Amino acid sequence: MSENTVHIVVADPNYNPTKEQKEKAEAFFLEEMLTEYCNGCGDNVENTHISLVGSDFEEITCPECNHTHDRFSGDMSDTFDEKLYENEPQNIDITMSCCGKTIKMHTLKFDDYGAFTHYSLSCLEPTGAFGYWDFSDEGVQTEEDYDDEGWEEEPMYYGMKMTQKGYDKLAEILGSPVKVIWERG
Numbered sequence: 001m002s003e004n005t006v007h008i009v010v011a012d013p014n015y016n017p018t019k020e021q022k023e024k025a026e027a028f029f030l031e032e033m034l035t036e037y038c039n040g041c042g043d044n045v046e047n048t049h050i051s052l053v054g055s056d057f058e059e060i061t062c063p064e065c066n067h068t069h070d071r072f073s074g075d076m077s078d079t080f081d082e083k084l085y086e087n088e089p090q091n092i093d094i095t096m097s098c099c100g101k102t103i104k105m106h107t108l109k110f111d112d113y114g115a116f117t118h119y120s121l122s123c124l125e126p127t128g129a130f131g132y133w134d135f136s137d138e139g140v141q142t143e144e145d146y147d148d149e150g151w152e153e154e155p156m157y158y159g160m161k162m163t164q165k166g167y168d169k170l171a172e173i174l175g176s177p178v179k180v181i182w183e184r185g
Contacts, residue, residue, distance in 0.1 A: 002184045002185055003124055003125050003184070003185040004124075004125060004126075004155065004156075004157075004158045004182060004183070004184060004185070005122055005123065005124050005125075005126075005182070005183045005184075005185055006122065006123055006126045006156070006160075006180065006181070006182055006183075007053050007054060007120045007121070007122045007180070007181040007182075007183065008025075008029065008120060008121040008122075008162075008170060008178050008179075008180060008181075009053050009115045009117040009119070009120040009178060009179050009181060010117050010118060010119050010120070010174055010176045010177075010178060010179075011115070011117075011176060011177040011178055011179045012176050012177070013050050013090070013106045013107075013115070013116035013117055013118065014050075014090075014106075014118075015118065015175075015176045016118035016119060017118075017119055017174045017175055017176065018175075021173060021174050021175055022119060022174075024173045025121060025170060025173045025174050026121060028169065028170070028173055029121045029123075029170070032129060032132065032169075033128065033129055033132040033133075033166060034123060034126050034127060034128060034129060035127040035128070035129055035152040035153070050088070050089055050090050050106045050116050050117065050118055051087075051089075051116070051117070052084055052085055052089065052114060052115070052116055053114065053115055053116075053117055053120050053122075053181055053183075054110070054113045054114035054115060054181040054182075054183050055113075055114070055183055056113035056114070056182065056183055056184060057071060057110045057111050057112075057113035057114035058070065058071050058072065058111060058113075059071065059110070059111045060076070060080060060108050060109070060110060061108070061109040061110070062096045062098050062099060062101075062103070062108070062109075063103060063107040063108060063109055064096065064099050064101040064103060065096070065098055065099040065101070067096075067098035067099065069097075069098070075097045076096070076097055079094055083105060084105070086105070089104070089105035089106040089116055090104055090105070090106045091104070092104065092105040092106075093105075112159075112179075112180075112181065112182075113181055113182065113183065114181060115179050115181055119174075120181075124185070125155040126155060126156050127151070127152060127153065127154060127155055127156060128151070128156045128160065129152075130143045130146040130151070131143070131163065131165060131166075132162060132163055132165060132166035132169075133156060133160055133161070133162055133163060133166065134160065134161040134162070134163050135151060135160075137157075137160075138151075138157075158182050158184065159182050160182075161180070162180050
C-alpha cells in the first residue's frame, strides 16, 4: 500500500520566507492544522535554492503562452525528464517547443501535483484538523460529524483540499500564497 504525503509550498518560487515566518508556519501546521496522530511530521524543506516538490504531476504549462505539455509524451518529454529535478532550476534555460521562447526552468507551471519552491511543510500520512481541511466528500459537515467518524485518528485521503481558512492563515504567516501538493510514496 502506498503512503501519501501532503506538502504545503510557498506558491511563488522566488519567495523565501524569513526564519521567523518558517518557525511560525511549522508550529501552526503541526499544532493547529494536523492532529497528534501525524506520522512523519516536520520533514520540512528549507532550501537556499529552489527545488521541485511533488512527483505525481502529468501536465506542465509554458509560462509564456500557457500551452500545456504532457510530461511523459510529446516533444518536450525528453527535456523534462533530463532537467526537471536538477539543482538550481532558476539558472537552467529551456526553449519551449510551443512558442519558441527560452525560459528559466523554475517558471514552468504545474497541475496540482508539483511546484518549484524555496520552502515547504510536509507530512507523511497526515491526519487533518477540522476547519482546516475539507471533509465534505466524506459526509462530514460539522465538527460533531468529524468527531463521530474518528477523523482525528484517520489519515486524510489523497488529494483532500485545504479550506480557505487554512490557505488564508498560512499565507498570512508566510507572507505569500501557498499551494497544497499531494504525493504518493
